[in-house]
Amino acid sequence: MRKSQRRRMTAIVRYVLLTGWAVVAFFPIFWMISTSFKPDTQWFAWPPFYFPHPPTLSNYLNVWFGAEEYAATQYAISSQKPLISLLNSTIIAGTATLLSVLFGSVMAYGVSRYRILSETRMFQLLMLRMIPPIVIVAPLSLYYSTLGLLDSMTGLILIYFLTTLPYAVWMTKSFIDEVPREIEQAAEILGASRWRTIFEIVLPLIRSGLVATFLFILILTWSEYLLALIITKTQVTTLPIELSKYQGTTEGRVYGRQAALAVGITIPLMIVGLLIRKHLARGFSFGMVRR
Amino acid sequence: MARIELVGLSKAFGSVVAVRNLSLTIEDGEFVVLVGPSGCGKTTTLRIIAGFIDANAGEIRIDGRVVNDLEPRDRGLGMVFQTHALFPHKTVMQNVEFGLRMKGMPALERAQRVREVAEMVHISHLLDMMPGQCSGGEAQRVALARTLVTQPSTFLLDEPLSSLDAKLRRELRAECDRLHQALKRTFIYVTHDQEEAMTLADRIVVMRAGEIVQVGTPMEIYSDPVNYFVADFFGSPSMNLLAGEIVQTNGTGRFRGAGLELALPDRLKSAQSGVATLGIRPEDVGVTLGGNGDIALPVRLVEPLGRDTLLYFDAGTERAFIAVSKGLDMADVKVGTRMALSLDPRRLYLFGADGRRLAPS
Numbered sequence: 001m002r003k004s005q006r007r008r009m010t011a012i013v014r015y016v017l018l019t020g021w022a023v024v025a026f027f028p029i030f031w032m033i034s035t036s037f038k039p040d041t042q043w044f045a046w047p048p049f050y051f052p053h054p055p056t057l058s059n060y061l062n063v064w065f066g067a068e069e070y071a072a073t074q075y076a077i078s079s080q081k082p083l084i085s086l087l088n089s090t091i092i093a094g095t096a097t098l099l100s101v102l103f104g105s106v107m108a109y110g111v112s113r114y115r116i117l118s119e120t121r122m123f124q125l126l127m128l129r130m131i132p133p134i135v136i137v138a139p140l141s142l143y144y145s146t147l148g149l150l151d152s153m154t155g156l157i158l159i160y161f162l163t164t165l166p167y168a169v170w171m172t173k174s175f176i177d178e179v180p181r182e183i184e185q186a187a188e189i190l191g192a193s194r195w196r197t198i199f200e201i202v203l204p205l206i207r208s209g210l211v212a213t214f215l216f217i218l219i220l221t222w223s224e225y226l227l228a229l230i231i232t233k234t235q236v237t238t239l240p241i242e243l244s245k246y247q248g249t250t251e252g253r254v255y256g257r258q259a260a261l262a263v264g265i266t267i268p269l270m271i272v273g274l275l276i277r278k279h280l281a282r283g284f285s286f287g288m289v290r291r
Numbered sequence: 292m293a294r295i296e297l298v299g300l301s302k303a304f305g306s307v308v309a310v311r312n313l314s315l316t317i318e319d320g321e322f323v324v325l326v327g328p329s330g331c332g333k334t335t336t337l338r339i340i341a342g343f344i345d346a347n348a349g350e351i352r353i354d355g356r357v358v359n360d361l362e363p364r365d366r367g368l369g370m371v372f373q374t375h376a377l378f379p380h381k382t383v384m385q386n387v388e389f390g391l392r393m394k395g396m397p398a399l400e401r402a403q404r405v406r407e408v409a410e411m412v413h414i415s416h417l418l419d420m421m422p423g424q425c426s427g428g429e430a431q432r433v434a435l436a437r438t439l440v441t442q443p444s445t446f447l448l449d450e451p452l453s454s455l456d457a458k459l460r461r462e463l464r465a466e467c468d469r470l471h472q473a474l475k476r477t478f479i480y481v482t483h484d485q486e487e488a489m490t491l492a493d494r495i496v497v498m499r500a501g502e503i504v505q506v507g508t509p510m511e512i513y514s515d516p517v518n519y520f521v522a523d524f525f526g527s528p529s530m531n532l533l534a535g536e537i538v539q540t541n542g543t544g545r546f547r548g549a550g551l552e553l554a555l556p557d558r559l560k561s562a563q564s565g566v567a568t569l570g571i572r573p574e575d576v577g578v579t580l581g582g583n584g585d586i587a588l589p590v591r592l593v594e595p596l597g598r599d600t601l602l603y604f605d606a607g608t609e610r611a612f613i614a615v616s617k618g619l620d621m622a623d624v625k626v627g628t629r630m631a632l633s634l635d636p637r638r639l640y641l642f643g644a645d646g647r648r649l650a651p652s
Contacts, residue, residue, distance in 0.1 A: 182373075183377075183378060185343050185370070185372070186372060186376040186377075186434075188343075188363045190389050192364065
């Protein structure tokens, strides 16, 4: 086989494999979106309807706005508060992520420049994250009960902040390591204090990395289920908890409603991802190319 | 204005000693070049002066005041880095005015000062650009402007030209020289390039393995090296160094090397017998086609450079024996031709087995 033929064959094989992978990866998303527009008769139909026929907004209107005419159907859910959950999720995940990235990056600076944590300690920090949340929920809920943090936004923000901090430190440290020391030294000798150097020089330089870290942690906190389930009860619910209400109990699985809610949960993340996509590409490839 | 004294400075990184008991006084307004091969401790010394590295022992005094415990920003120094170290996310203007902003200077005054300095180093047209859009030479000018604008008492320059091409280097070298003349400030310049050291320095400090080997004016270093290392390091092309021995017969010293035997001139003839190296700079070797000389060697390579011609001779060693001939008279000499070489007896150097210069003048 000639070189050009071999190259073409490799390209074909590569595209076939990637396309296959893309189909596997995107099918659930497609199915979720398609189901969210299906009338209830098509949720379980066999052979399946790949596209809703005719498409309906009833799932969305019922789930998100508790519209009466749709709420009256047999699949209506009594507690209609996804909009409040959306607000809760936004506040909790947003605040916890911001705190995590802010404190994580300052800590990472200390690790990168002053070695405030040894390699072993850094690894142990990451190991903290390896502990399954189920192990800590029981003692945590006891603590929280004493501290009056159960069923509160503060409680969830605090635990999300603490559990994602190791990721924030690890990720931002790798970005800070890439910033040449000399750039900071130049700022220092020109009269900048250490804090000023961090906030005016280092953090802006790694903003793409910070954005990538932010999105990564936002996805973790946005979709966290177990801790939210145990720590919150009625006052504060997040979207993943809301989503779980649509399966089981007396009506069976209400797929259409659940899909409509799931689409709503996914969209904010997609919007954030789209807004910051320029930074994401740079953030995820940081350090791979010499600039 | 600043007089800088380094007293008994030492610095080790783990088991590696970077600077060993170094003492040096740099006078106010002097242009001092620290020069030496990689790892000789020159950059470490500069960074200790700047305050980026803490010395393990010794004192740094600026105008008599011990500054060991002062932060870099409180030492009144300016530094230009090898990598330029411009802030990539700020425009050239913002880069240059950074130091003034840190000092709390009002915006109008800042803009005025930046414009003056930009004009001085010819970067006025770059002020709105990002550092990434500047060429290497332009970036280094910006870095220079950023330091100049703060009017430091002393300029620390850490191999500022080593990332530039030869032509730009010459240009910016002249620029540095001009700035030094104009500003009359103290300049401490680190380089591994002996040519840069020779052309810029009032005084050269030659370093090796963390210690000062020799301090002197460029001419002193060139014509009166204290040892083999300095003799070999300075000069382009390098000094010819022939290994051999000194033999004393009837009070007359002779140097005997591979294919060469030569009576030592009066000032060197009392040198003790033993292993030694004979040194002579290429420009002090006379070349004749035919005729007599101290040695006859075959030509290995001819390099006509225009103004001079470099002749490389085969001296039986890996390193060629080099002679410089004025003009292009020798440009057509065939490789392999045996030529007579005469060594100027006034310009011969002898180095002992330990590398130290024997019987220096």
